[in-house]
Amino acid sequence: MSDSDGKKTLGLKSGPRSGQVKQSFSHGRTKNVVVETKRKRVVKPQTGAAGKAGGAAPSGGDPSRRPQGISDAEMERRMKALAAAKAREADDAKAREEEERRREEERQRRREEIEAKEREEREREEALKAKAEEEERKKREADEAARREKEAPAAAAQPAPDAGARPGGKPSTAPKKEREEPRRDKDTRSKGKGDGGRRSGKLTLNQALAGGEGGRQRSMAAMKRQQERARQKAMGGRESREKVVRDVQLPEVIQVSELANRMAERVGDVVKALMQNGMMVTQNQSIDADTAELIIEEFGHRVVRVSDADVEDVITGVEDKADDLKPRAPVVTIMGHVDHGKTSLLDAIRNAKVVAGEAGGITQHIGAYQVQTDSGATLTFLDTPGHAAFTSMRARGAQVTDIVVLVVAADDAVMPQTVEAINHARAAGVPMIVAINKVDKPEADPDKVRTGLLQHEVIVEKMSGDVQDVEVSAISGQGLDELLEAIALQSEILELKANPDRVAEGAVIEAQLDVGRGPVATVLVQKGTLKRGDIFVVGEQWGKVRALINDKGERVDEAGPSVPVEVLGLNGTPEAGDVLNVVETEAQAREIAEYREQKSKERRAAAGAATSLEQLLANAKADENVKELPVLVKADVQGSSEAITQALEKIGNEEVRVRMLHAGVGAITETDVGLAEASGAPVIGFNVRANAPARNAANQKGVEIRYYSVIYDLVDDVKAAASGLLGAEVREKFIGYAEIKQVFKVSNVGKVAGCLVTEGVARRSAGVRLLRDNVVIHEGTLKTLKRFKDEVAEVQSGQECGMAFENYEDIREGDVIEIFEREEVERTLA
Structure with missing residues (x-):
């Protein structure tokens, strides 16, 4: 092939044949499309003499019949691959046939089981049916016999008519009717008794699951109840059960569904009874106690009126027996002034680094930790903040503690928060151990600390008192063993015990809302054992223990007395200091939490409504x-x-x-x-x-x-x-005096005072007071200040000037003018 220039172009000898096809579209549009038809290359295997024999290699075929470019080895490989593919297809077909056969056998087995169950059910129903028919036949025969006995005297008194004919001459059909009646009754019973009768024919599994028409499925329990009713009816009727009379606890307000549940009655029946009494309510609405009492009496139950506060009776304290009490670890609270080394001292005991995690090295939360001493004793430490703002947190720490360790820095002596800690410990009635910290400093003076404690009636053992004191150093570790020994000795004296084999009770040390974990409460278990899965109520919140995490961050399944744990699973964040109590059911926990929340709202509302109208008005004026x-x-x-x-x-x-x-x-x-x-x-x-x-x-x-x-x-x-909201304080600064020597009257200006500046300076922008006999008779501003005929800004002492007051002209010779300036000073809160 060549173009117009005589150059050859590349192309196939037998290229594709092309043509055009006309396509028609909607709305009369058409389009011509170029279509190329390509020839398909077919590769046929060689069929030589050896191939026809059925066993020779493909290389023995006719080389002229073999496709170009394929060697004998390639042809043999292709034939082997083809044979292997055919073998795999045969194996797959065999496996599919085996699987289909196995499934068919399974379906046949299930079908036979279903048919066997249906056959057993049908035989059972037929037996019951036959028994019922037999009893019905015997009863009918007895009734027929009794009827014949009654009719026998009347039949003897009258001549019996012909047995085969009626008075009209036609044969009697009475016996035939009597014979047909049992059959008719039997047919009637065998047929379905309306829509509520037993199903006739086979009852398959699909029919049982499909239930009635309209797509509504009947449960197996409903079918069993229907069969039981039919069986009881066939056996001669069901005996009416005796009604159970219950004691129904009735609070002030109760939901209709809850009322039905407590009476063990159907909700629909209770709603119907309320509607008959003129109350159109649903099962989710609440009714008052008087209405509920009428409904309870109508259903034949007994009413037990209870108060809303009775819901908390389930968490009343249980006295533990002395035999059940077991030794527990003491709860030690570390208290003291800010920056006296409380957390550092605890770090030295725990060999941990807690200070590094607190902002600015200040403890801002109550931390709860457990420490194992060298002697094997377990101590629970509460580290409370020492800053003045955390007074309430320290108070909570003292309420749950057994021993208070008062940390006082030897180089700083007794400080305000130290005194507060002493007062908290005394209010809680717990023993105290004084830890004099920072004794390794050169300026440390432990005796100064002991003397300072005497002023607050804390007499240490070195001063012939009964309060243990230990000199320690959180940095060098000095005196830590003695401190632990003092704590262990004090705990032995207290003989701390608790019953771990009871429902748990504890105090919330801290509570927070974690983004990933939800509300989390740090709880110190005081009695019993808190386990995973326990249902509890804490303050106005309730929950179910989803997880327990100890002070090392490990998940545990339970926590005994004196063990601090983080509790997950609350429905809200409780208040720090709330008491945690374990209850039996979620309904009890929810009811107690709702009651407490309602009471809290009522208290807040009562506090707001306690003020009188006069007090509100007075407060409004003050505000x-x-x-x-x-x-x-x-x-x-x-x-x-x-x-x-x-x-x-x-x-x-x-x-x-x-x-x-x-x-x-x-x-x-x-x-x-x-x-x-x-x-x-x-x-x-x-x-x-x-x-x-x-x-x-x-x-x-x-x-x-x-x-x-x-x-x-x-x-x-x-x-x-x-x-910044405080108004600036205005201060006056005296700058000069002037004495009026003469008064002039100037047109368009008024009275002008000719003055002599006797002291300081007179400025036009300053304020002035007019004094007459040392009594202030006017205070205002200057309208004009002139020196000769010129307006000036200020006049120095010893010079004469003219002054005129703004909107005031009662000036006389001999009056004195006091000149002053005002300046604003910013105020700050103490």
């Missing part, structure tokens, strides 16, 4: 002059939230105060940002962060979010912001 700084606080744990709230409520005076919009636990959410925007308040996050929707909402609405990890910084910043 008019008080500026408020609204804040919204979210913290990581409940204790921190309480401590921050208490610290911020103390900020302010009679002019400015901090108003807590909301204080909660958990991450900052979009709802918090919306609340802050509505009140113009900043959002404060303590060891928490805002989620993505909250950050976006804050950027859009202009809400400020501030993050803190140290409570000092938080309180200082809020105090500075509240100080």
